[in-house]
Amino acid sequence: MLPAFTLLLIYQTVGEIIAHGLDLPVPGPVIGMLMLFATLVARGSAPEQLRDTANGMLTHLSLLFVPAGVGVMIHVERIRGEALPILVSLILSTALTIAVTALLFAWLRRRRP
Amino acid sequence: MNARFEDIWVYLSATPLLGLTVTLIAYQIAYGLYARAKFHPLLNPVAVSVALLAGLLTLTGTSYQTYFSGAQFIHFLLGPATVALALPLYAQFARLKAEWRSLLIALVAGSLTATVSAVAIAWALGANKATLLSLAPKSVTTPIAMGIAEKIGGLPSLTAVLVVCTGIIGAVLAKYVLDALRIADHAVRGFAVGVAAHGIGTARAFQVSEEAGAFAGLAMGLNGAITALMVPLAFWLLSNIA
Numbered sequence: 001m002l003p004a005f006t007l008l009l010i011y012q013t014v015g016e017i018i019a020h021g022l023d024l025p026v027p028g029p030v031i032g033m034l035m036l037f038a039t040l041v042a043r044g045s046a047p048e049q050l051r052d053t054a055n056g057m058l059t060h061l062s063l064l065f066v067p068a069g070v071g072v073m074i075h076v077e078r079i080r081g082e083a084l085p086i087l088v089s090l091i092l093s094t095a096l097t098i099a100v101t102a103l104l105f106a107w108l109r110r111r112r113p
Numbered sequence: 114m115n116a117r118f119e120d121i122w123v124y125l126s127a128t129p130l131l132g133l134t135v136t137l138i139a140y141q142i143a144y145g146l147y148a149r150a151k152f153h154p155l156l157n158p159v160a161v162s163v164a165l166l167a168g169l170l171t172l173t174g175t176s177y178q179t180y181f182s183g184a185q186f187i188h189f190l191l192g193p194a195t196v197a198l199a200l201p202l203y204a205q206f207a208r209l210k211a212e213w214r215s216l217l218i219a220l221v222a223g224s225l226t227a228t229v230s231a232v233a234i235a236w237a238l239g240a241n242k243a244t245l246l247s248l249a250p251k252s253v254t255t256p257i258a259m260g261i262a263e264k265i266g267g268l269p270s271l272t273a274v275l276v277v278c279t280g281i282i283g284a285v286l287a288k289y290v291l292d293a294l295r296i297a298d299h300a301v302r303g304f305a306v307g308v309a310a311h312g313i314g315t316a317r318a319f320q321v322s323e324e325a326g327a328f329a330g331l332a333m334g335l336n337g338a339i340t341a342l343m344v345p346l347a348f349w350l351l352s353n354i355a
Contacts, residue, residue, distance in 0.1 A: 008193040015196070026341040027260035029195035033334060036199035046203055054197035057190065058330065062159050062316040063140045064191045065280060067132075067184035068255050068273035069163035073170060073177045075271050078244065085238035089248060090275065093231035094283045094309050095290050097252060101223030101332075102296045102305035108215035109301065 004053035011036045126175060132183020139165040152320045154285045159277060159313055191256045194312075195337070201330035208300075209331065216304070216335070223308035224336050227252035228344060247271040249344050251279045254311040257337040265348040276311065283310020284317035299325040307332025 015032030018024065024031070040046050072079070079086060125131050143161035150156045170180055181188070202209070209216065231248045240248070246267030250258040255276050262272035287306045296302055303325030306314035311333045319326030 005193065008196045011196045011199075012192050026338070027195075027257050029192045029256055030338050030341050032192075032196040033199045033202075034338060036196055037202050040199060040203040041206065046200055051200055051204075054200035057194045057197050058201065058315075059319075061194060061312045063137075063162075064187055064194055065159050065255060065277050065313055066136055066140055066162045066166065067181060067188040068270075069159055069277035070166045070170070070180060070184070071177060071270050072163065072274045072277075073167050075274055078271065079274075082235075082240050082244055085235040085240035086244065086248070086275070088238060089231050089235035089240070090251065090279055090282055091286070092234055093227060094252070094279055095286050096230050097223050097227040097309035098283065098287055098290045098305045099294060100226045101219050101308045102291055102294060102301050104222050105215060105219035105304055106296055106298060106301045108218060109212070109298075 001049070001053050001056075004047075004050045007050060008032075008036075008053070008057075126173075126179060129183035129186065132180040133186055134183070135166060135169060135180075136162070136184045136187055139169070154288055154317065157281045157284050157313070157317075160281045163277070191254070195254060195256055195334075198330055198334040198337075201327055202334050205327050205331050216331075219304065220308060220332065220335050220339060223305065223332075224252070224339050224343065227309060227336075228340065228347075243268055244271070246348075248275055249348075250340055251275045252283075252309055252311060253337045253340045254333060257341050261341055261344050264345045277313070280310045280313025283314045287314065287317065300328045303328035304332045308336045311336070 011032035012029050013032075015030070015035065016028030018031050019026060019028040139162045140158065143156075143158040143165065146161060147153070147156045147158045166180070169175075170177065228249050228251075231251050232245050235245055235248050243266075246265050247262050247269075249265065249267065250261035250272060253261070253276070255273050258272050258276045259269040261267075262269045283306060287302070287310065291302050291305065296305070299322050302321075303315075303318040306318050306325070307329030310317075315326060315329040315333050318329035
């Protein structure tokens with residue numbers, strides 16, 4: 001687990017260096033993810049240990065959002081003041097995104113089996 | 114005795130230990146409830162954890178900054194977790210290769226819908242500029258969304274909250290929207306939830322089925338990458354033309 005976790009951090013670090021060094025608009029961890037994906041494709045397989053560590057982290061993915069979510073406390077004023085636009089926007093936009101993506105993907109798949 | 118207790122409280126509330134511990138406890142209580150309710154979407158564990166913790170902090174008069182000094186260790190893991198998404202993505206490589214055209218088209222359409230509709234609806238209802246800029250990246254996972262908000266002049270901490278709300282809303286609504294549209298294919302269901310509701314939607318999809326989860330993870334990773342490229346570019350173009 002430790003070597004695998006270290007590897008994830010190394011990819012993230014290199015991603016951050018590239019993002020900041022080249023002043024890219026893409027966040028470092030995303031570059032890290034794309035590089036790791038490219039490495040796996042080039043290598044032709046995923047090491048079992050790395051797979052287990054990644055799955056372990058992703059199993060508890062929702063936990064990782066909790067600290068940011070509690071930040072709702074410091075934005076109570078703004079959110080209360082703009083509750084209607086924010087809530088309507090989030091609910092409608094999210095439902096619309098699910099619908100558009102699902103309908104289009106299902107339709108394209110049916111056309112191109 | 115009371116004074117002694119106060120000493121301990123003052124000491125503990127200044128260390129990161131407390132924020133970290135209460136976050137893990139709250140999440141496990143929330144997850145226990147969620148499991149007992151047979152993973153009912155309305156009992157989303159992130160929403161319940163946030164409610165428990167915000168209530169606790171308010172009751173004890175603890176500031177978010179103090180709490181976050183401990184909870185940041187959990188928050189930090191979002192970075193390596195984003196990198197770790199390369200693995201489910203790679204596990205779907207064969208399907209990715211076979212269906213990349215359909216996936217890419219659906220992804221771009223979904224990603225544009227998520228950003229444009231959120232900003233347009235909030236703008237039409239009179240939200241101010243900082244809120245609009247913070248809303249734009251709402252459908253991508255927190256570290257990416259916060260990075261985007263920072264680039265385009267939104268408030269990263271507000272974006273983090275909006276992202277979490279979006280994830281919860283998506284995880285709750287997905288079943289009802291997809292059932293109404295009569296979409297039965299788990300790959301399609303998972304993919305749509307991943308585009309709209311990032312990691313929280315993906316966590317939800319994994320609880321429904323392995324296939325839905327894999328496609329949700331794929332969608333979330335791709336949407337993060339594509340939104341991180343498109344949104345700052347779109348705002349850069351807008352601000353240079355207008």
